[in-house]
Amino acid sequence: MIQEKSFLKRLVSNMDWYLVSAVCVLMGISFTFIYSAGANYGMSFRYLSVQMLASGIGLVGLLLLASFNYQYYKHLDKLVYAVSITLLISVLIFGSVKKGTKGWFDFGFISFQPVEIAKIMYILVLSSFLDTKAKESKRVSLLVIVFAIFLSHLFLIMMQPDFSSTLSYFPVTLVLLYIIGVEPFYLLCIAIVGALSTGIPLLRTFFEMQLKISQNEAFLTNLAMFFRNGYTTIYVIVAVLALIMSCWWLLWKLKIKISIIYPVVLCTVIVLGCTSSIFVEKSLKDYQRRRLVVFLNPKVDPRGSGYNIIQSRIAIGSGRFLGKGFRKGTQTQLGFLPEQHTDFIFSVIGEEGGWILSQLTLLFYFLFIWRALVIAKEARDRYGSLVATGIATMFAFYAVINIGMVTGMMPVTGMPLLLLSYGGSSILSSLCAIGILCSINMRRHIYN
């Protein structure tokens, strides 16, 4: 039914050109600054060519996936899930190790990171599952299955171990569950578990670091001593639980009827979060914990874990309004900026391009996410909407966490800035995800 000529016509007329042009601008900026950042390592040309090659393959993938009807993914959801699991397992068996992470298929001339593709497959699988079970959104059984899917991916990625890649799973899962109509209270509970289990060990690490440099600050010292003692932590938890229950009891007496389930679940969640914090504390290495909290005050360790944030802030700040000019940034070209072609590419843009260019980059990035959300709104079925929202969420959180990191607002997690950072697998999978977005967009008017 679809003929070659009419297909091309359809492609051109139905393509979301705002989206595509925003992506193209971002890729242009990416090429420019990867070239600039590579100069410090003497690898400008190599980095640029690898990135361009990967982008080329990615664009082909984009067109292919755009022309492929996304609805087939829903029918093939079990296959997609199986493939993603197979990829993640096989990389654990056959993969090669880079920077302590066994997450790469090495093909000699080029290497590939399957977790990048698995992320998108996860969105497809989860959307498909939620779409079919939309009517049962109030049931706990739905949550259980979702968590089974979620944990299977999480566990395999943690085996590599690749901590930063798992981060995007959390917001995507939460947002999709929220859209499908899961009670926000449960989502809040999940968020509390997550926050407690990572927050407690990290805060403890932070106070210990702070303690080392400021012996005379009574308040912080007390706080640190407080957290160090295991028993006091338990007392605090018990006190919080008692507070919640008494609040509920008080409200009950005031004739404000709230089901007993809520406070009980809340208490359970807090206990669960605190318990799991012990496991998180054990699984994270000391340097990782430090790196995650040092953004709160990089000066506690300016030569060690705080170095990256300090140098990145100097790079961005010193760009001022107009920037230092292409390949003229001292922070970048003299190597003060760490990981400048990958995770800290935005600092290079900030330094050499100044406020103008970094704001422009941010604007185009937002334009891109906004278009993705518009596609989600205009999709012809719930599955399309879910997939598009999932993809938009993934891009948005990557951007927020990365730019938050380079400006010193968020922990140094090692998440790249999708579409901008150097990395073949990352750009390839990003473009494939955009291909799926295009596919959803192109089929918004088809009725059957």
Added chain:
Amino acid sequence: MVWQREDRFAYENFLEKHRIILVFFILLFVCLSAKLFYLQIIKGNKYKAISEQQILHNTNERAPRGIIYSSDNDILVDNEFAYIALYYPPDGHKKISEEILKDIEHMLGREIKPKTDKSNKYGEVLKLADNLTKEEMFKIREQSIRLKGVSVAREPRRVYPLAEASGHITGYTSEINLEELEELSEQGYNPGDYIGRCGIEQTYDTYLQGKNGGWQVEVNARGYRVKAAKYIAPEIGASIYSTINTKLQRTAYDALENSDTGKGAAVVLNTRTGAVLALVSCPGFDTNKIRYKEFDKYFKDKNLPLFNRALQALYPPGSIFKVITFAAAVEVLDINPLEKVLCTGKFELGDRFYTCWYKHGHGMLDLIHATAQSCNIYFYQLGLKLGVKNLEQYSKKFYLGRKTGIDLPNEKSGFVPNPEWKKSKQKMKWLQGDTVIFAIGQGGLWVTPLQMAYMMSLIANKGVCNKPYSVERIVDVNGEELYRHKHEGEEKIELSERTWSLLHTALLKTVDYGTGKRCKLKDIKVAGKTGTAQNPHGKDHAWFISYAPADNPEIALAVIVEHGGGGGINAVPIGRKIYEAYFNINPDIEDNKESAR
């Protein structure tokens, strides 16, 4: 628009949540945008400054200090360049390898303790060895391929040609310590700088300090040089033209060193200007040895070689104080100089006997002879007649008990006693016996050799004050004069002409046939006074103060030989040697054979 195969309600439900998600994302991006605005626009200049500062690194090249010249066109303090071995760690190695360390130790034949160079921002450069000889330097250069990262640099250091003889007047330099740094950092002193200690080096340190230079280089994140921005040549400090005469300085030092005890001090002043021609304290110390272990022995030496006796040591003046008693007596009592007094060798006051140094007694003496023979009995009586008030007043008139104000550090002021002092300190009444011994310069009276030389210069000038000073002028590297000694306002001790001429006659006679006759020179008239100061610590101190030529004074001097015994025998020959050096007289041995007494 609706989702196909779904009810409208589900889609509207979705739209509502979709809107919330969109608003949430907008909020997040606005936060990021605001943070960028804060970093780049509000704090931009601050970060720009940090980024510029962290790529610049200055290598410090120490500037040589200024040269100090003597008044006879000789050099008192010079510079030479020493070689030091440094270690720049190659690529990432912070620690020096044992192999290289052993190699160098073997090569130089001494133990090496690497020291970090504080002036280096990265703290990576290690100082391996100081004071390399030329041979050692070439050895290291030859082996430079094997010794990776080791290099040899040039560093200026001080040379003192007169060594011990000039140690106290020139002073020495050493590295600034932490306490001084805290105090002086505002004046531009940096860690690792050398500052002057003692003498001219200390007083005129700010002039002598040159401007440090070095390379300003751009470095990358690891601290390696990317490119050199500019080189600033170090600038030598200003030259100082001091008033010291090397010939007199050396003569005085040698004479003191060869005296009986080898301890003492000598000060020679130009009476017309106040210029210090020589300032010697014996034993001295070799300022060239400051860099070596040997220097420590000076700190332990019981003879206190680091102690500048000419300015800091307080001695009882003894008989040389009779000069002041003399002046006071003529001025206040208006005594008849020809009136004779009997000296029996003893003087009775209350229940005590005060003796003359000549036990048999001088017999009948008038004022001039009493001074020439330094008769104690005569001056006891003068003292009693004058009273303590007059003695105190005249002592202070001749600048005793206060600093002369010489431009050298750590000068002591000495002390003039009075009844109030004795009452408060010793809880005893001032007795007439105290007045009696005050008149011959004993008992609570403390003076420095410099004060005595100054006193002599005042007498030679008939009271005109020419404050002692050691630096004539300072000229910077461009030939611009930064400082010239200015003769301060005409201060004068007002005494009658009669007093001055009587005093001059008395002092002339002292050398002519009295206690100072060992200093009698053929062509030049010398006026002076000897002293033998009793002191509680041992043998008497030998004093000699004088000026010459008596009819038209040029120089005044004060010599003390610590525990040297009689002034006439021990101190006077040293004065004579100084005069011989100053007036270029060949020592005439015949003249010298007679006894002083």
